Amino acid sequence: MRLAHRLIVGAVAAALLVPVAASGESARSLQKEFPKLDVARSVVDLRELQLGGVPRDGIPAILAPDYLPVRELTGLGDDEPVIFLSGSCGAFAFPYRILIWHEIVHHDQCGLPVAVTYCPLCNTSMVFDRRVDGAVLSFGTSGRVRHSDLVMYDHQTETLWQQFTGEAIVGSQVGKALTVVPARIESWRHFREEFPDGRVLVPPSWGRSAYGRTPYEGYDSAPAPFLYQGRMPRGIDPMARVVRVGARAWSLVWLRKNSPVETSDGLRVEWREGQNSALDRAVIARGKDIGNVRVTRGGADVAYSVDFAFAYRAFYPEGELVK
DSSP: OOHHHHHHHTOGGGGGGOOSOOOBOOHHHHHHHOTTOOTTOBSSOGGGEEEOSSOTTSSOOBSSOEEEEGGGOOSOOTTOEEEEEEETTEEEEEEHHHHHHHSEEEEEETTEEEEEEEETTTTEEEEEEOEETTEEOOEEEEEEEETTEEEEEETTTOOEEETTTOBEEESTTTTOBOOBOOOEEEEHHHHHHHOTTOEEEEOOTTOOSOTTBOTTTTGGGOSSOTTOOSOOOSSSOTTOEEEEETTEEEEHHHHHHHOSEEOTTSEEEEEESOOBOSSSSSBGGGSOBOOEEEEEETTEEOOOEEEEHHHHHHHOTTOOEEO
């Protein structure tokens, strides 16, 4: 079965993978689906918004998460990826086997309301502070992508937000950006060993997805990204992974050979083996090893993401990429 067919068959709840060029968005269609959205305020061409095949909330965010203590969790592969936060209230891990089906999870980290997000099409994981101008926002999936990246919307104003950058792109919140919260993306084994008293997100009681399996089997090796109509990056495979900090990035292949990397402004970027890709084999725990990345400054975690090269170049066309 061809890759595109496998993706569609396995992705009823993740229908963003329709492998045909989607038509651009219109103000009328947006207004119909998001009646509170101020479509007159936009910093992007609405035609860049691609319909992903599902309506708003067709990929359901988790707004009221449930957790289990590390010692009680079973069934998670040692090298399966998790994104996690730690602080005075403890450490919380969010397995990709759940994020890949829901893309947005709301969480309270030591009194800080955050959104833990993952866009499989760009492989982009970001954690955002949900407070904007003193108000706490909640988010859902809009059913749209831009440059193949998840476009979120907030329930309060129905403003559209770009997950890759955290910026408001259409609506009353245009001109504002969500604050990125530092988090680490490592294997379940590393989290479990460092935080034996931590807690782990479990599937919602209403969830009906095939947790532990990926609907994006083979996407790592796809010849080109889905729902992307921009220019491909030069000198690097568009589906190669890059480690991004702000507008700077390092290819994962280069980092593996040169780790650890220390920059003139104090960043330390490290790679070590032992993390499955969530976008390779049907069962995530059997995915190829892409390794773990950690970025710190003075020993403290720094916000970063591990993205596909095409997405990095789409959002940072002039960014510095070491490859």
